[in-house]
Amino acid sequence: MAASPESVRLEAITKRFDQTLAVDALSLVVRRGEFVCLLGPSGCGKTTTLRMIAGFVEPDAGTISIDGQDVTDRPPNRRDIGMVYQSYALFPHMTVFENVAFGLRMRSVAGAAIAERVTAALALVDLAGLERRKPGQLSGGQQQRVALARALVIQPSVLLLDEPLSNLDAKLRKRMQLELKTLQRRVGITTIHVTHDQEEALSLADTVVILNGGAVEQVGTPRDVYTRPRSAFVADFLGRANFMAGRVSAPGPGPDGVTFVADRGEVLAVREAGTFLPGATVQAFIRPERVELRRAADGSRENGLPGKVEQVLFTGSLVTIEVQTTTGRRLVAERPSSGSEAIYEPGDPVQVVLPAEALRLLADAGQGGSDRPGPAG
Amino acid sequence: MPRRARYRADGGVLLRLWCGVVFAFLLAPIVIIGLTSFTGGETVAFPPTELSLRWYAKVLAHLADAPGVKPGLLGAFLLSLRVGVVVAVGTSVAGVLAAYALYRFRIRGMAILRQYFLIPLMLPQIVTGIALLVWFSQLKSVGPLTRLILGHMILTLPYVILTAGASLEASRPDLEEAAIGLGASRPRAFFLITLPLIREGVVAGAIFALIISFNAFTVSYFLYSGDALPLPVWVFEYMAYFLDPTLAVISTFLIAITLLAVILLDRLVGIRQLAGR
Numbered sequence: 001m002a003a004s005p006e007s008v009r010l011e012a013i014t015k016r017f018d019q020t021l022a023v024d025a026l027s028l029v030v031r032r033g034e035f036v037c038l039l040g041p042s043g044c045g046k047t048t049t050l051r052m053i054a055g056f057v058e059p060d061a062g063t064i065s066i067d068g069q070d071v072t073d074r075p076p077n078r079r080d081i082g083m084v085y086q087s088y089a090l091f092p093h094m095t096v097f098e099n100v101a102f103g104l105r106m107r108s109v110a111g112a113a114i115a116e117r118v119t120a121a122l123a124l125v126d127l128a129g130l131e132r133r134k135p136g137q138l139s140g141g142q143q144q145r146v147a148l149a150r151a152l153v154i155q156p157s158v159l160l161l162d163e164p165l166s167n168l169d170a171k172l173r174k175r176m177q178l179e180l181k182t183l184q185r186r187v188g189i190t191t192i193h194v195t196h197d198q199e200e201a202l203s204l205a206d207t208v209v210i211l212n213g214g215a216v217e218q219v220g221t222p223r224d225v226y227t228r229p230r231s232a233f234v235a236d237f238l239g240r241a242n243f244m245a246g247r248v249s250a251p252g253p254g255p256d257g258v259t260f261v262a263d264r265g266e267v268l269a270v271r272e273a274g275t276f277l278p279g280a281t282v283q284a285f286i287r288p289e290r291v292e293l294r295r296a297a298d299g300s301r302e303n304g305l306p307g308k309v310e311q312v313l314f315t316g317s318l319v320t321i322e323v324q325t326t327t328g329r330r331l332v333a334e335r336p337s338s339g340s341e342a343i344y345e346p347g348d349p350v351q352v353v354l355p356a357e358a359l360r361l362l363a364d365a366g367q368g369g370s371d372r373p374g375p376a377g
Numbered sequence: 378m379p380r381r382a383r384y385r386a387d388g389g390v391l392l393r394l395w396c397g398v399v400f401a402f403l404l405a406p407i408v409i410i411g412l413t414s415f416t417g418g419e420t421v422a423f424p425p426t427e428l429s430l431r432w433y434a435k436v437l438a439h440l441a442d443a444p445g446v447k448p449g450l451l452g453a454f455l456l457s458l459r460v461g462v463v464v465a466v467g468t469s470v471a472g473v474l475a476a477y478a479l480y481r482f483r484i485r486g487m488a489i490l491r492q493y494f495l496i497p498l499m500l501p502q503i504v505t506g507i508a509l510l511v512w513f514s515q516l517k518s519v520g521p522l523t524r525l526i527l528g529h530m531i532l533t534l535p536y537v538i539l540t541a542g543a544s545l546e547a548s549r550p551d552l553e554e555a556a557i558g559l560g561a562s563r564p565r566a567f568f569l570i571t572l573p574l575i576r577e578g579v580v581a582g583a584i585f586a587l588i589i590s591f592n593a594f595t596v597s598y599f600l601y602s603g604d605a606l607p608l609p610v611w612v613f614e615y616m617a618y619f620l621d622p623t624l625a626v627i628s629t630f631l632i633a634i635t636l637l638a639v640i641l642l643d644r645l646v647g648i649r650q651l652a653g654r
Contacts, residue, residue: 056554077557089555093573102569106560154559 472537544578
């Protein structure tokens with residue numbers, strides 16, 4: 001292996017299909033051993049990007065390097081990649097053993113070595129003993145593991161995963177996510193995973209790359225992109241959020257803080273203003289789990305807005321409480337259902353507290369929309 | 378009492394009766410030919426006046442080119458078989474290649490191109506025959522055997538394209554891609570993954586090609602020569618001079634051979650599967 005810490009480098013790759021720009025001058029560096037998730041809605045260019053790394057789609061412009069070598073013009077069979085598909089793409093006329101052995105046969109590995117490595121790969125994905133089965137005789141989860149073993153056995157420079165878990169049912173998907181993460185850690189292979197499932201991306205990735213309209217919207221650790229989204233699009237896409245349009249009115253309180261005046265007249269302190277100066281038109285946003293509720297009688301607090309409970313939804317581990325403020329704004333709060341806090345009923349007068357350190361400001365150009373009535377899904 | 382129209386999944390008595398009539402209509406000529414071949418009389422007559430195997434003996438004499446009978450039956454049979462096998466193999470190779478392009482590549486105008494390759498199916502064979510005759514008379518160096526083979530290949534190509542194409546459409550293109558991703562070259566991925574998966578359609582197309590070539594008369598009539606005379610042409614020439622039950626015997630043999638081919642086809646790939654696609 002090359003000593004370079006860099007595994008995959010994309011430089012301004014662009015792909016146009018007929019009139020649509022699928023990928024727009026996208027640049028990205030993936031470090032060796034890193035688990036990167038390309039996340040975005042359908043049509044954001046994530047799969048096209050993955051297929052360009054694999055070599056199945058040729059970029060119109062830009063370069064792709066793997067392990068420091070320019071592979072832009074190299075066909076996929078000479079790129080040393082391991083790919084796992086949403087459809088698994090197992091060869092139905094071959095046994096599990098033959099499926100996993102395929103890549104080794106293509107590399108002219110000796111028979112004894114093939115048997116040894118296939119056995120090891122199947123043991124790695126916990127499928128020892130199923131060598132003689134045909135893919136049609138396996139469950140969805142087992143097929144997924146075979147596909148994973150088939151990609152890993154050739155010890156590729158980079159593992160490419162194209163929504164590999166989205167055909168599994170919710171429970172199995174969660175389990176496979178855990179296994180995938182453990183496996184990736186153990187093997188230490190550079191992995192690029194494409195998904196539209198934000199939870200999957202956040203739980204699996206070392207680095208999340210959020211794509212929108214063929215371009216990178218934000219790159220960061222899961223915690224980073226979730227708590228400090230750089231755009232309303234990211235904030236909206238990575239889970240639920242309350243948005244408020246308004247403007248920055250004055251600096252302070254606090255050294256980095258500003259006062260935010262929402263379009264319905266609410267005055268809120270924001271602890272971290274970022275680069276926004278007084279007078280800027282912005283959107284404030286806060287995650288539902290950061291919204292606090294107090295009894296109306298508890299006396300007013302900083303950033304407390306009076307209102308009343310509209311709806312209470314019990315969703316198992318969480319309770320979602322929708323509140324309408326006296327200014328007519330609907331805000332959503334989330335609480336663990338096991339919490340020792342007071343239980344609210346629709347109609348209860350409450351005080352919604354939007355803690356100054358949990359409020360974030362975003363440029364008012366994004367797709368989060370202003371003053372949306374409900375929470376972003 | 379009002380009559381109620383009830384839905385019956387197996388159809389009513391009338392439908393069954395109708396189906397019986399249709400089957401009888403389709404099968405009657407075949408049954409009649411078979412029975413006629415066992416006649417003891419001098420002419421093709423149904424029902425046969427007396428049962429005998431004398432016309433079978435005559436066909437054996439033909440096959441042995443015995444003196445006193447029209448020669449060349451065995452030669453014509455073997456020629457048709459040879460042409461049929463070569464055509465089946467040749468058309469399969471050409472048809473699979475064509476089908477791969479027509480059903481896998483995404484190119485503008487592909488729908489029109491697919492229709493283009495089916496033209497021999499729609500053109501009257503007499504037109505194809507005349508066209509080939511004119512064309513080959515320009516190409517003096519092409520021998521009669523090659524002419525027959527090329528003519529039959531044109532005739533049978535649409536069948537292989539259709540059966541192989543149907544298999545290709547039913548198989549997943551991502552499998553070949555996965556093989557390439559695992560390091561296979563394009564040809565290797567095709568031979569190791571795609572071809573085994575469309576085998577049934579290819580075999581079916583090849584058997585169609587064999588049967589059609591073996592039975593092709595119209596096109597063959599324009600292309601044959603004295604030293605490359607296929608069986609249907611021999612039968613036609615025989616019929617021009619004699620109208621005795623010999624032909625009923627030959628027909629019975631041909632029916633038996635075709636039936637065997639169909640049974641083989643069913644064993645190999647399943648007729649049901651072909652019809653279902």
